[in-house]
Amino acid sequence: MKSLLKSFTHAFNGLRQMVFAERNFTIHIIVAFVAVAFCFLLQVNDIEFLIVVVCIATVISAEIFNSAVEKLCDFVHPEEHGQIKVIKDLAAAAVLMVALASFIVGVVIFVPKLVDLFF
Template sequence: MSLELKDKRKIIGFSYAWNGLKEIVRSERNFRIHLTITVLVIITGLLLHLSALEWGIIILTIGLVLTAEVTNSAIEKTIDYLRPEIHPSAKVIKDVAAGAVLVAAVISVVIGVLIFWPKIESLIF
């Protein structure tokens, strides 16, 4: 396979991924909420001068939540495609996928409190 063809495939693959992200931003309210919170967390982190380690933990946590939300959306859309009618098993699959997002979100709140609270506390008291 020529180098030019490999480069073209990489670009095409990236464009599919980019299209998927644009679609989830456009169609998924919860993803937009997570993005808004992400922006607020980043602004807060900049204002509180997080260390490199703290930034690493925050970025990984943001990635965990956003990835969980994207995966949940993909699972929901797949189930809707395969089983457009209401079915008990489809509901369980969707609920479990949503539960994964909830777990990621709760973990992110705990991590956020552990990192941000001492810094905020030192500014207040």
């Protein structure tokens, strides 16, 4: 039980680090709150809501992994290096792909409901 509590403590420490040290993470959290608000305001169905939640969790997880890769690269090789740049760019590209896919999901779910609401 003690090791489980310790694991959760480490995980929450990581989240706290992300909130206070990573600007992009804060942006993702704000967008997540907006998406959840849209879910309630536009009365999406349960499946649509779960899809939005999975997209949010995936984007946030990708951003956490990206930050971990960046910090590890900086620790292992503090000076600028071509291969380190490639590694960091690849990790950032993964976040971009997940964010773009999630944006498309948001458009597919929210735009028809917004059109119905206003037109």
